Amino acid sequence: MEADLKQINYAYMSTAPARAEMTAQPTPAPAPAAVMVLNANAAPPLGHEPQRMTCPSCQNVMQTRLAPRANKNTHLLALILCLTGLVCLVPLPYCLKSCRSLDHYCSCCNQYLGKAVN
Numbered sequence: 001m002e003a004d005l006k007q008i009n010y011a012y013m014s015t016a017p018a019r020a021e022m023t024a025q026p027t028p029a030p031a032p033a034a035v036m037v038l039n040a041n042a043a044p045p046l047g048h049e050p051q052r053m054t055c056p057s058c059q060n061v062m063q064t065r066l067a068p069r070a071n072k073n074t075h076l077l078a079l080i081l082c083l084t085g086l087v088c089l090v091p092l093p094y095c096l097k098s099c100r101s102l103d104h105y106c107s108c109c110n111q112y113l114g115k116a117v118n
């Protein structure tokens with residue numbers, strides 16, 4: 001027992017670099033696991049028409065409700081119209097469907113389901 005302790009101390013005191021070499025054994029790096037996530041439940045992209053789908057929240061089969069919403073491009077266009085002196089045209093981007101994004105909501109529980117893909 002004492003001899004073992006002495007050996008350990010001796011090895012620690014005198015051969016620290018050698019010990020570091022011993023501990024730095026080349027460990028095989030774990031091979032990066034190829035992770036491929038496939039979402040089998042991925043919903044199809046939502047279009048610009050109401051979609052018939054199953055709500056992931058209330059599980060009802062329903063027709064989605066569309067709600068146009070002003071996005072950053074709408075505000076940017078309004079700002080540009082304002083800065084160029086066309087103040088009377090500022091409400092135009094907020095009225096045009098093409099300048100706003102469409103959000104799909106569940107018609108039963110009003111759960112947000114996604115944005116229409118352009």
Ligand SMILES: [Zn+2]
Nearest residue numbers: 055058106109
């Ligand atoms: Zn729902």
